[in-house]
Amino acid sequence: MTAPRPLVAGNWKMNGLKAQLKELTELAQGFDDALKSKIDLLVCPPATLVCPAANATNGARIAIGAQDCHTGVSGAHTGDVSAQMLGDCGATFVIVGHSERRADHGESDATVRAKAKAVLAAGLTAIVCVGETRAQREANEATAVVGRQIDGSLDALFDPAKIVVAYEPVWAIGTGLTPTTADVAQMHEFIRHRLVALYKEAGAGVRILYGGSVKPSNARELMGVKNVDGALVGGASLKAADFLGIAAAYR
Ligand code: PEP
Secondary structure: OOOOOOEEEEEOOOOOOHHHHHHHHHHHHHOOHHHHOOOEEEEEOOHHHHHHHHHHOOOOOEEEEEOOOOOOOOOOOOOOOOHHHHHHHOOOEEEEOOHHHHHHOOOOHHHHHHHHHHHHHOOOEEEEEEOOOHHHHHOOOHHHHHHHHHHHHOOOOOOHHHEEEEEOOHHHOOOOOOOOHHHHHHHHHHHHHHHHHHHHHHHHHOEEEEEOOOOHHHHHHHHOOOOOOEEEEOHHHOOHHHHHHHHHHHO
16 A cells, blocks of 8 residues: 555644634645645644634635534533534544643543544544653653553544544643654554554555644654654644645655
């Protein structure tokens, strides 16, 4: 099987008022045909901007996603948003199990799996995040932790074509720190084996993104690692120029 088509995804987190949408215009201008032929580009703004962002990127081949969703379709869940609602707004991806949600909202692997199931049921693609903390890495538990998260957050019944896995070491998010390329290669190979065990040949086609302090200056090196099929980018996705600088790793 040929390597999966790379995906460069931006996670704006809880950042961005309507004025931030101008970055999408700049992004659309910089996402030229040469780049379009090589990678998929995705922006996940806060829920308030999913609809206008999808309208703003209509026709630009920039996908819009959300950062979280509820496990259900509708009902008495004040303040929550379902995957179906996000799809109705134009989202085609939903991030689930980001470490900030696992930490801030106590989301367990079972919850993440239920959310991923809801995303797939809505016809969207789930980006399932996994990654160890600094303490877990220092205790040599990184692969055991990520293995548990993969097993607990995915399901053999999921359609692998609708799954993306993002490996994001918690200690690398927003810190400017990154693992060595050898550590990234080791973890991505481990995740690949897990995906093949779960989905057989189709597991080879599941995109595995690296996330954690990706910036234009380190993107080429990180994206060049075997089994790294793109990036999940936080801070550096807020400015179109920086995000395009990361995508340029694939030129
Ligand atoms: C993230 O939160 O998904 C992330 C990778 O953040 P940053 O790029 O800012 O480290």
